[in-house]
């Protein structure tokens with residue numbers, strides 16, 4: 001049986017232990033120690049990682065009364081090993097997890113909602129609740145949770161005896177079997193949970209709810225706490241700073257500056273559309289009839305206008321009216337039209353000649369070509 005040091009002291013980051021067994025596992029060695037601070041995962045919290053002597057501990061899991069460590073090198077049975085947790089990872093997980101207890105406790109006591117789901121991912125923590133919350137309520141909950149952090153109240157974890165447990169009111173996500181471990185955030189929450197937690201709420205740091213959505217008749221909140229919230233805040237600040245520079249706007253005014261830019265962009269798009277239409281109309285008016293193929297390279301048009309131009313051009317030429325937009329370097333988009341040549345039937349041969357891809361109808365095909373203007377003109381000059 002492994003002595004669970006993580007239950008005795010959730011802040012123990014280094015310890016020594018005796019190796020009870022070591023078996024080869026899948027891409028690692030499965031090591032059981034007489035005692036461990038590596039939390040094997042549970043209650044929504046992932047297993048700890050870290051080091052054992054010179055090897056890496058890539059995970060851990062509970063097996064009966066033991067904790068099995070997944071280690072990158074074998075350990076001699078009977079020897080004493082030096083172990084250290086990836087403390088930054090564990091602290092962040094405890095901050096997020098304890099922060100979730102504070103939020104869930106407040107929601108439960110204020111609105112009576114149950115916690116129906118909890119996911120601690122790499123980037124975000126999501127928590128599901130059984131009832132709906134408005135944005136205003138969520139701001140209030142977040143505020144109260146951060147006041148709980150500022151109050152630095154104790155967090156106590158223990159195994160009550162049956163009489164004490166029967167008398168306790170506590171939240172629990174599922175029917176529990178065996179000894180029940182209770183996590184109490186003084187004045188805010190009492191919940192059955194097997195994971196290690198911070199010992200005072202001040203350690204959680206900021207509790208930030210980023211977004212929320214309706215989910216299965218209730219609500220899903222996305223949040224981060226502590227160091228993860230700080231990293232996220234820095235990333236957001238860097239983004240806003242970059243946008244602020246690009247828009248020459250103060251950081252807190254980037255949204256209105258972006259809205260102005262967007263409006264200008266829409267107006268420009270409309271003007272561009274009108275210009276394209278005018279250029280196309282002029283080009284259509286300038287078309288003269290020809291007996292063979294007509295090749296038009298039109299860098300100033302977009303595809304919709306090129307289609308219009310080719311529609312008009314195919315009426316005026318005896319062969320294929322071929323329109324191209326693009327450049328030799330980046331390749332071309334093409335639209336071909338004809339009243340006399342079955343383009344669908346000839347698409348394969350045409351594409352082969354101009355290194356192209358595409359197809360369509362008898363009178364019009366569309367695609368891309370990776371040939372130079374010279375090669376394309378030479379082909380259609382035949």
Ligand SMILES: [Zn+2]
Pocket residue numbers: 043097101192193194195
């Ligand atoms: Zn928990």
